[in-house]
Structures are given as C-alpha cells and as structure tokens.
Amino acid sequence: RAKELGRKRYALFDDTLAKNLVDELGMEGELRHALQRDEFQPYLQPICRLRTGELVGYEALLRWHHPERGVLLPGAFLKVAEDCGQIELIDWQLFERACVALTRLPEHGSFLTFNVSALHLRHADFDQRLLAMIGRTALAPSRVIVEVTEGSLLDDPERVRGTLERLRQAGVGAALDDFGTGYSSLNYLHSLPLRMLKIDQTFVQALDAGSTNSSTVVEAILALAHALEIQVIAEGIETPRQRALLQGMACELGQGFLLGRPHPLAHWLGIEA
Ligand code: C2E
Ligand code: MG
Numbered sequence: 001r002a003k004e005l006g007r008k009r010y011a012l013f014d015d016t017l018a019k020n021l022v023d024e025l026g027m028e029g030e031l032r033h034a035l036q037r038d039e040f041q042p043y044l045q046p047i048c049r050l051r052t053g054e055l056v057g058y059e060a061l062l063r064w065h066h067p068e069r070g071v072l073l074p075g076a077f078l079k080v081a082e083d084c085g086q087i088e089l090i091d092w093q094l095f096e097r098a099c100v101a102l103t104r105l106p107e108h109g110s111f112l113t114f115n116v117s118a119l120h121l122r123h124a125d126f127d128q129r130l131l132a133m134i135g136r137t138a139l140a141p142s143r144v145i146v147e148v149t150e151g152s153l154l155d156d157p158e159r160v161r162g163t164l165e166r167l168r169q170a171g172v173g174a175a176l177d178d179f180g181t182g183y184s185s186l187n188y189l190h191s192l193p194l195r196m197l198k199i200d201q202t203f204v205q206a207l208d209a210g211s212t213n214s215s216t217v218v219e220a221i222l223a224l225a226h227a228l229e230i231q232v233i234a235e236g237i238e239t240p241r242q243r244a245l246l247q248g249m250a251c252e253l254g255q256g257f258l259l260g261r262p263h264p265l266a267h268w269l270g271i272e273a
C-alpha cells in the first residue's frame with residue numbers, strides 16, 4: 001500500500017521536469033565556464049534605411065560558440081542565464097566588445113543597439129556603469145542605443161524611465177524593442193525618452209500574408225511614432241514585398257534577413273574568420 005503510494009508520488013514528479021532541472025543545472029555550470037573561456041561573441045546585424053539601402057547601424061546579438069554544439073542562439077540559453085543571474089556578466093562583456101567593435105568599423109555615423117535584460121535594467125547603477133564602459137571604449141555616447149522591451153517596464157516603469165532619462169542626458173538613446181507583442185501601453189510612448197521603436201517581426205510577416213488588419217496596425221504605429229518624433233525600425237524583413245510595403249508606409253528603417261543577417265565582427269571588418 002505504502003509502496004504503491006510512493007510509486008504514485010514518484011510518478012507525479014514528472015520525468016521531463018527532472019530532466020529539465022538536470023539540464024538547467026548542467027547548463028549553469030557550462031555558462032560559467034563559457035564566460036571564462038571566452039565563448040560568447042557579439043554578432044552584428046545591419047539596420048538599413050529602406051529607401052536607399054544605406055547601412056545606418058547594427059544590432060549586437062549574442063552568440064555562444066559552444067565547443068561541442070556549435071553556434072548557439074540566445075533562445076537556447078538566455079532563460080537559464082537569466083534565471084541564474086549570469087546574464088549580467090555575459091551582457092557586460094558583450095556590450096563592451098560590441099562597442100569596441102564599432103570603433104573599428106569604417107562606417108561613420110553608424111549606431112549600435114543592444115538588448116538589455118529586464119533584470120539588468122532594474123539595477124540602480126546600470127546607467128552609470130554603462131556610461132563608464134562607453135567612456136572606456138572612446139565611442140561617442142550618441143552612437144549607442146539600448147533596446148528595452150515592454151515587459152521590462154512592467155515592474156517599475158518609473159525607475160526605468162529615470163534610468164533612460166539619465167542616459168538620454170548623457171547622449172545614449174533608447175529603443176522600445178518587439179513593439180506590439182507585449183503589454184503595449186501607449187503611455188510608454190510619450191512618457192519614455194525614446195529615440196526609436198522597433199515594430200515586431202510578427203507584424204512584418206503578417207503584411208506579406210495580405211492581412212489588412214496588420215497593415216492598419218503598422219500604419220497607426222508609424223503615424224503615432226512620427227507624431228512623437230520617434231524613429232521606427234521594422235524588424236524581420238525577409239521579402240522584397242515586405243520591404244516595399246513598409247517603404248510605401250513611410251517606415252524609414254528596417255532590419256531582417258533580406259537586408260543582412262547577423263555576422264561576427266570579422267565579417268564586417270572583411271577578415272576571414
Ligand atoms: P530581438 O532583440 O527581437 O532580436 C531580433 C531577433 O530576430 C534575432 O534573433 C535576430 O537574429 C532575428 N532576426 C533578424 N532578422 C530576422 C528575419 O528577417 N527573420 C527572422 N525570422 N528572424 C530575424 P536572436 O539573435 O536569436 O535573438 C533572440 C532574442 O534574444 C533577441 O530578440 C533578444 O531579445 C535576445 N538577445 C539577443 N542578444 C542578446 C544580448 O546580448 N543580451 C540579452 N539580454 N538578450 C539578447
Ligand atoms: Mg532587439
């Protein structure tokens with residue numbers, strides 16, 4: 001009887017749960033080693049002016065050059081890195097590398113954006129640390145843009161607003177990433193010091209499917225952003241038709257596989273990796 005109960009209890013502790021736990025614990029250790037072994041690299045994806053195709057900036061995207069599993073995308077490890085608090089160390093290393101990289105690239109006037117985790121933004125000294133880091137790399141602060149998501153504003157929007165405002169005063173810009181997918185509040189758009197807004201790729205992909213609803217939404221976002229003097233980047237442009245439609249709606253900037261994939265720094269410097 002007791003044995004039977006015990007077995008049932010055991011069955012409740014789902015096998016996949018146990019496996020996930022073991023995987024996460026294993027990955028936590030791996031992440032620590034990866035930092036020491038220098039396995040994280042910024043890949044840069046171009047951001048272009050849609051009308052001319054001119055490259056105006058890059059987004060830094062995290063890649064893990066895993067010794068056995070090859071190049072890993074953030075989707076494979078970001079959550080664990082956030083849960084165990086490693087993301088901050090990883091992010092700081094990545095931000096600094098990406099900033100140094102930008103000083104080595106020939107394009108003048110180009111900017112660099114990077115993604116800041118919600119966890120990270122909450123730290124009271126985030127802006128000071130960022131400005132100190134930018135100072136070390138001798139990059140003009142106006143060439144740096146931090147990307148935040150709507151989700152990271154939920155907890156304490158006033159604090160985030162303060163952080164972004166201090167950064168703005170020092171010249172660093174802010175972009176609202178994945179716009180339209182989170183808890184979109186129009187309130188954020190005028191209360192935050194935003195230089196840019198990134199329309200999420202789901203809207204861009206829906207344009208191609210001929211969805212009139214999604215083009216209405218994109219047009220409304222563009223009208224609102226323009227009225228507030230916020231630049232718009234459309235994310236995830238994959239087809240010439242998507243690009244043409246967005247251009248027709250007077251969307252000025254775009255990013256996506258059609259315009260350029262993320263590549264390691266060596267690619268942009270014209271060096272064989
Ligand atoms: P995100 O900030 O929205 O970044 C854009 C994602 O879309 C990237 O995925 C990029 O490779 C992908 N992408 C770009 N163009 C296209 C396209 O035309 N089609 C499609 N289907 N996808 C496209 P990635 O690099 O896998 O990054 C995923 C997410 O991970 C990012 O979403 C961002 O939220 C997060 N992330 C990336 N790098 C960092 C980092 O350094 N730190 C932190 N904290 N998060 C990061
Ligand atoms: Mg982003």
Ligand code: MG
Nearest residue numbers: 115147149177
């Ligand atoms: Mg993002």
Ligand code: MG
Nearest residue numbers: 177178198235
């Ligand atoms: Mg995005």
